[in-house]
Amino acid sequence: MNTMEYMQAVKTKLGIESDYALSKALQVTKQTVSRYSQGKGYFDDAVAVKVAELLQIHPGLVMLDMHRERAKTPAEQSIWQEIFEGFRTLLPHAKSVRSLALPR
Numbered sequence: 735m736n737t738m739e740y741m742q743a744v745k746t747k748l749g750i751e752s753d754y755a756l757s758k759a760l761q762v763t764k765q766t767v768s769r770y771s772q773g774k775g776y777f778d779d780a781v782a783v784k785v786a787e788l789l790q791i792h793p794g795l796v797m798l799d800m801h802r803e804r805a806k807t808p809a810e811q812s813i814w815q816e817i818f819e820g821f822r823t824l825l826p827h828a829k830s831v832r833s834l835a836l837p838r
Contacts, residue, residue, distance in 0.1 A: 736803050737770050737777060740796065744788050760784050776800045794821055 735743070741756060748759055753771065757764045760781055769775035777785060777800050786793035798821060802814035 735799055737775075737800070738773070740777070740785050740789075740799070741767070741770060744785055747789055759788060776804050792825055794825075 744759060745751060745756055748755075750756060750759065753767045754764050757767045760767070761784060762781060766775065770777070777796065779797055779800075782796040782800055783793040786796045789796075795818070798814060798818040802811050802818060805811040805814055
C-alpha cells in the first residue's frame with residue numbers, strides 16, 4: 735500500500751472523513767496530513783508505527799511500504815518490494831516461533 739491508501743484505510747477503520755480528524759488520530763499536524771495527501775511526503779517511522787497500531791497490523795509492513803514508496807528508482811522499489819514480500823511471508827512463522835521461546 736502507499737501513503738494515501740494507508741490514510742484512507744485509517745479513516746475507514748476509525749469512521750472519520752476529515753484530514754483534521756486524521757491528523758489528530760495520527761498525532762501529526764493537519765499540514766503534515768495535507769503533504770501526505772498531495773504526495774509530497776511519506777510517513778516517518780513513528781507515524782508508520784501509529785498507522786500500524788490503528789490498523790492492527792505489524793509496523794514493519796507499513797515501514798517497508800514507506801521505504802518502497804520513497805525509493806528513487808524502479809530497481810530500489812523492486813528491492814524493497816522483495817524485502818516486503820519476504821517479511822510478510824516469514825512474519826506468521828516468526829510469531830509462532832517467538833511464542834514457543836522460553837520466557838526470560
